[in-house]
Amino acid sequence: MTGQIGRWLPILGWARDYRRATLASDLLAAVIVTIMLIPQSLAYALLAGLPPEAGLYASIVPIFLYTVFGTSRVLAVGPVAVVSLMTAATIGQVAEAGTAGYAVAALTLAFLSGGILLLMGVFRLGFLANFLSHPVVAGFISASGLLIAASQIGPLTGLKAEGHSLLAQLGSLAVQVTAINLPTVLIGGASLGFLFWVRRGLKPLLLRAGLPPRPADMLAKAGPVVAIAASTLAVWGLSLDGAGVAVVGAVPQSLPPFTLPSFDLALLRDLALPAALISLIGFVESVSVGQTLAAKRRQRIVPNQELVALGAANLGASFTGGFPVTGGFARSVVNFDAGAETPAAGAFTAVGLALAALFLTPLIAFLPKATLAATIVVAVLSLVDLSILKRAWGYSRADFAAVAATMAVTLGMGVEAGVSAGVLLSLVLHLYRTSRPHVAEVGLVPGTEHFRNIHRFTVETDPTVLTLRVDESLYFANTRYLEDLILARISGDTGLRHVILMCSAVNEIDLSALETLETLDHRLRDMGVTLHLSEVKGPVMDRLRRTTFLDHLSGQVFVSQFEAFCKLTGRCASQPLGPHAKG
């Protein structure tokens, strides 16, 4: 029983042995991550189209729940850029930003997403994430980064971008370019410049000043806090909010409120598919971060239990004023680098953020939105990696097509269409590739019992016997191709009497393939040709024995290809059978 419970509640594993030394490391990491998360949470809430405090709320209870259910020791859960973008794109279709309906739709999306993740975890459906191939994920994240960066041009200039595609957004900005707010542009530009400098220039400077690499890195990560403090002071001191600079405004001082998602059926139906996509993307992102960090300490995470933990985190978000969350890359790396040793660091971070929500919110009333936009732009540009296009092109055209289509559709038609197109295309291309397996016509290498491709080796063949070696499992995607190939090879070849399928590389024969073999056998029989199998693997043979296929087969099943060739051609009568011939 303890094992069962422990599987569902990983906290029981590490909380038992919790020590003072671990506590110190975890507390330090929590302080650093909290400082980093405050601006990030506010910014991603705005990106999702929600009031800034929703970002703080979405980081508190979800982190607690992940602490209880998660298997990664350092993963930090909360709002992340790509999921926030997908949230905005989804909710924008069912409600107007800024309305109460919008916030409820966000809670509902988190609720659905949490439910889907939890169910996938309970039913061990983590494999569904395999539908998202690496090229699709890479293309999608790069394109999303571009979309997010473009969406921040509005807040950085005081304009208002519209539309889900890159072109629509840029177009809507272009027509109102004369309405640019100069103080906003100055604040945005200064923040951007400062943050880029912190990222590129500050760390080397600190290193040269004698700081060890880790603290230097940590300090550089605190850049956004400095930018926020400075720009808030500037707006307050110069009363720039009166000059058209958009500020965060009054944020309630409160712990996360208790909220309820909507159970309106029409809304649930509209949000179901987007929620599934958000769940999958979030899961893939989170698991890859978790695995990367776990491997560095020879630990491991359990993907199906991660689904449960992320599901709980999202359900938590939906009942405490949040929106969809997942494990974030940057914050988890900071947590890891800052020395977090157990998920308790996450719990302490949640406490830190709760304190911030209670006591620090009055300080950010004058925080300009342009500064938050700048932190978003700097964060997401690291997601954009166009080298995947070149890399995929050099490696395989199919992979390139998947990346290119995902990026093009994401940029041109929005995030949901982009992921869907990528998934669909990679499935179709995979099916296309496996639908034409490698099939070699083989013959006997003289003096041996080996059979090799007749086009590559000098081998013995017989005009009455055709041997084909299939280098792939037989299943519904390739079964018709095999049938066409064999019929095409045979039509007109009137001397032929036997066809042998050499199955040494066939790991599986599904029902479609079995029926194709039966049909093929009938068709060959109509032509006066018998069908034989050779070197069928044990598990495949076991399954065939449970059917009537072997009773009706016109030919035989030979244990070895050599035996099949000898018996059917009568060629090796003089030659004693070697030790491999078991039949």
Place this chain on the structure above:
Amino acid sequence: MTGQIGRWLPILGWARDYRRATLASDLLAAVIVTIMLIPQSLAYALLAGLPPEAGLYASIVPIFLYTVFGTSRVLAVGPVAVVSLMTAATIGQVAEAGTAGYAVAALTLAFLSGGILLLMGVFRLGFLANFLSHPVVAGFISASGLLIAASQIGPLTGLKAEGHSLLAQLGSLAVQVTAINLPTVLIGGASLGFLFWVRRGLKPLLLRAGLPPRPADMLAKAGPVVAIAASTLAVWGLSLDGAGVAVVGAVPQSLPPFTLPSFDLALLRDLALPAALISLIGFVESVSVGQTLAAKRRQRIVPNQELVALGAANLGASFTGGFPVTGGFARSVVNFDAGAETPAAGAFTAVGLALAALFLTPLIAFLPKATLAATIVVAVLSLVDLSILKRAWGYSRADFAAVAATMAVTLGMGVEAGVSAGVLLSLVLHLYRTSRPHVAEVGLVPGTEHFRNIHRFTVETDPTVLTLRVDESLYFANTRYLEDLILARISGDTGLRHVILMCSAVNEIDLSALETLETLDHRLRDMGVTLHLSEVKGPVMDRLRRTTFLDHLSGQVFVSQFEAFCKLTGRCASQPLGPHAKG
């Protein structure tokens, strides 16, 4: 150039050598098929919800076009039961049966379907039909047969069934059971009884009477014509149309009219997905009939050119008052058995049907719809084969799930949902199966250079070296599983220094798998373990060489597993390397 043209116009291949003897056989077959097709065409038009003459029109120009473009010598194209049912289900959602809009929607569906088939043919996308696995097709056709039979209870009793699911139809009939029309039931029952007797009892009788099997078979196939003649005479003689028996009524005497599909964008969008499903189902049905018959004469058909021919046939139907068509099983078998030798038989059939449309239509004004319903029931019950459920259950649970889901959803929610559910489920199950490939931990069989599963053989291993043999190509669906498996196996094993992936069964490594190998290499390196590959196949190695993977790999690529094991363990230093060690 002639070869190119010949590929697109197979008629050029056979028309050149057309002879008088062939002409006689083809004409005879055409007469027999025409007689069989008249009632069938009328009946399937009614099944599709269209006026009976649409069935004749749908059989004339499409057959001509297939004669020009088709590669099967005997396939007979026209309305078929399952496609007619799908047509009715689709059009029923956008228009009211009996209205002009309904007929135009049918033309538009044929147009879209033709366009899709033609494009698939031109771009050689026939492999897309592989999405439909045998269990899905078998389940779908059986369930459709049941649905069609149930839908004919209405015409057989004078009632009017409603709804797309089996339950809805039966329910709607049950509530109006008191409104049954007795003369209709008598005619329907008599027709049904007669047709079943013709099918089961007449042929043995004719055989006993001394007729050779083929003519006996042909005569038995003419049963529907007799039923139609007798019931039409009965209705006319007894004026049963006045007693509530629904009759076909006035049918125009005309050649197929020139018609135009609708180019309304909203309609085209609504019909696009159903048209794609109809195209795929029709193509799969048609190709399997064509292949079965071609194989009997050692001929072959070209699936991608069949797409072109079926596309042309459907486009033809859309411009001449028809509805979606495909190659039919029963009529093609009759054509084959009657001795058709070239597609010219099809052209003669079209002439026969055109003459019927011009001159015979006045004769069927009193034809009771109940008799046509009886011919449909008798025809489709042969499609229902529930043994596929038992067969799939005995063979594999995954295949059973696909059949059962397809049948249940088709019967419960209609044809489109049924096919979609089946396709989706078989893809998900396939992905699930290949997402967990067989991976064996192998060791050296003492005294040989062979490596075998450590759980099945007594083999030598080394605590510092782990060798895993992967029995599947590495691609996006299984790459995460492999990573999890290796990390799980390694975590905690502190003595390990080397991991060797033995790739003898890996036919492909896609970009997702390549990136996983890179990530794995990094993670293993973080743990102080090096990653090696052995026995990588030539084409896979060529592709890897085009990347930087091999430069960054922590370990080496060994030509043979034996060499890898020897070098890394230093165990076989005393033993001379055998002839297989090429490195």
